[in-house]
Amino acid sequence: MFDFLVVGCGFAGITASRILAEKGHKVLIADKRNHIGGNIYDYYNEDGILIHKYGPHIFHTNKEEVWKFLSRFTIWREYQHKVLSYVNGILVPMPINLNTINMLYNTNYDSISINDFFNTVKVNVEEFNNSKDVIVSQVGEELYKLFFEGYTKKQWDMYPYELGKEVTSRVPTRHNRDPRYFTDKYQGMPKHGYTKMVENILEHKNIKVMLNTEYKEIKEEVKYSKIIFTGCIDEFFEEKYGKLPYRSLNFIEETFDKEYYQPVGVVNYPNDYDYTRITEYKYLTGQKNDKTTIMKEISSATGEPYYPIPKPENKKLYSLYKKEAEDAKDVYFLGRLGTYSYMNMDAVVLQALELCENL
Structure with missing residues (x-):
């Protein structure tokens, strides 16, 4: 029925799905969450403020092909992060x-x-x-x-x-007064939010989406030729060599009856308090609202897998799964979880674009 089963509806999965669909392939995307977009999912809270459910995502890239691809599906709001x-x-x-x-x-x-x-x-x-x-x-x-x-x-x-x-590998220190966090050539935020951009990417006759769906539930029930897997690579191989460790995050959302809470979009707290940083979303989105919502991030050893932990023993464990992946027929792994590497959003999109070109 399908040429590709794509597991995961985040940046890696949606990019690959769109390119393959445009080449005439029929694609089914399955995601265990109840929404599209993976970690870039955003929504309006009860006070009408657009927030990112899984922490701030500020888009920036020097890769023209990545910017051009995404620009087909969104108008950009000019934003340079501080x-x-x-x-x-x-x-x-x-x-x-x-x-x-x-x-x-x-x-x-x-x-x-x-x-x-x-x-x-x-x-x-x-x-x-x-x-x-x-x-x-x-x-x-x-x-x-x-x-x-x-x-x-x-x-x-x-x-x-x-x-x-x-x-x-490189600590960014500047010998000038440039206050921007990123200096990439292309920087911005999707004008109508990431979720709207994802909806536009998925709007194709050859793409079908199943939410609230675990890969294991359908892998024997659906007919497909190839798999693109963007989940945890160790889970795909049923953790046969052991579980790959990740860091997770807990989010505390607070809304205040004031226009702004802090002077910029993100404030880091390297030494004080339990949280690492506070994000105030109105700076990122440019929204006008009499209230403001902030989000505190507290790192955790348990929960959704966000960050592969960069230790030599973890790399060694991943190499065993990577060898399995290379030997697997008609299965391709993408993204942070699929390749156990910390990548920015643009790198994930580029990886998916390159995979599809190779296919």
């Missing part, structure tokens, strides 16, 4: 830039003299063995403790010296 970090009782720009240093140390460096500051504080590391080595080699011990140590511990339940060096 983040502040709460350290030493004040809010300072993140990534660390010229203003960050001057505010923290009550100094008056310019874009040239700031080089002297970083050259003075950075640690000479002969061999990079972990993430801490990478960070202190660029910003020194004090800034490492202020911005990175506590945040990493909350996010991963591990300190940077317990994580591989590739996790922070």
